[in-house]
Amino acid sequence: MLVMESTALLLIGVIACFSINVSFDLPSANENIDNVVSLNIENANIGQIILPTMHGAILETNINRDDDGGIYAELIYNRAFQGSISLDGWSLFWQGSIAASTIVPLSSALPVQLRYALITNSTLTSDFRNSGFYGMNIQARNYTARFFYRPLSGAYVASGKLNIGFSNSSGQIIYGSKGDFEFNLISCFSPTYKNRPNGARIDIAQAFADLKPGYVRLPGGRRGTWTGYDTKGFGLIELLTFVVDIGATPVLAVYVEYSLDRKAVPPDQLQPYIDEVIKELDFLTASASNNRMGALRVRLDRSQPFDIKYVGIGNEDWIDPASSSYNHRWSAFYNALSQK
Incomplete structure (x- = not known):
């Protein structure tokens, strides 16, 4: 009989160690080969502890439409006509007309x-509609709609109210009433994750939370080659609030002035951009009583400062010309930010 005792077995990926006894009984000629090998676990000890910040996720808020139509719970596409003078996403129902106007802006x-x-x-009801982001997933629940409108000369609103609702067939939102009006910042939200104002979609946010990331790197950086229109409605406050809500540690990535299109600010001209990052950190972490950026955060309904422990300086630093100057960029930003 060959006996191997107290052998340490390392399970890669689980990171746990077991002390085991393995016995090999050599079978006799008449003995059944079954039950020859036995495995006895004597004790199970916890191995090396992996910190939560060693695993996490990235929120790339810089690609094309950013968070619009994704984690951002806003249903209306092109809600404020910000990308260009365009009515993309909007259409007329029945008679009348819609047009983009720049007269007396909001x-x-x-x-x-x-x-x-x-x-x-006209004797027919007329409305205008929004298509949403590739349609709208309308369910039996409460929605919050807000918008600005202005009656034009000769227009009126019956009973002092505009009619708002959902169409029955296509799931598109209908806004409208009789008369000639101008509308802006037309918004409609489904319920949000943890009921946060201007917050995240519940289904996507919950799927993200179920990953249990130790950290979340954000917010990316929309500069250089990416195209497409976005509202930036899901901003720094909303992003960081979401990260805190799912119990993760935020890692704030900052732009160090080089882009995927290989354009870069010379290292000796970085100071204005370093100052911009310092203002960003002040906005997120400073007290409102003695810092104007902290006071701005409070005016935007976030009284409590965020706890920012980690800052990611730059991204994809292997791209030329950044690869030849990243050491200088890192030092310039690190030396300034470490004084905060």
Whole structure:
């Protein structure tokens, strides 16, 4: 009989060690070969502990439409006509007309609005619709709709109310009432993860949370080669609130002035961009009582500072010309940020 005792067995991936006894009984000529090998686990000891921050996920908020139509719970596509003077995603139902207008804008940030006009002698109901992001998954639950509107000369609203609802056949939202109006920032939200205002879709957010990431790297950086329109509605506050809500540690990635299109700011001209990152960190972490960026965060309804322990300096530093200057960029940003 050959006996091997107290052998340590390392299970790669599980990272646990077991002390075991393995016995090999050599069978006799008449003995059944079954039950010859026995495995007895004497004790199980925890191996090396892996910190939660050793595994995580990345939220790439910089590709084409960013979070719009994805984790961001906004249902309306092209809600404020920000990308260009375009009514992409909007269509007229029955009679009347819709057009983009820049006359008397809602604000300098929202200079384009949708002008909706009925034919004067029309006897048919007319509305305008939004297609959503490749349609809308409408379910039996409460939705929150908000928008700005302005009656034009001669327009009126029956009973002082506009009619808002969902179409029965296609799942598209219908907005409208009789009269000629201008509309802007037309928004509709389904319920959000943990009921956060301007927050994340419950289904996608929960799937993300179920991964149990130890950290989440964000927010990417939308500069260089990526194209497409996005609202940036799911901003820094919303992103970091989501990361905190799923119990992960945020890793804030900052742009160090080189891009996928191989354009880069010379290393001796980095200071304005370093100052921009410092303002970003102040916005997220500073007290409102003695810092204007911290006060701005409070005005945007986030009174509690975020706990930012990690900052990722740059990304994809193997790309020329960054590969030849990253050491200098890293040092310049690190030396400035480590003083914070």
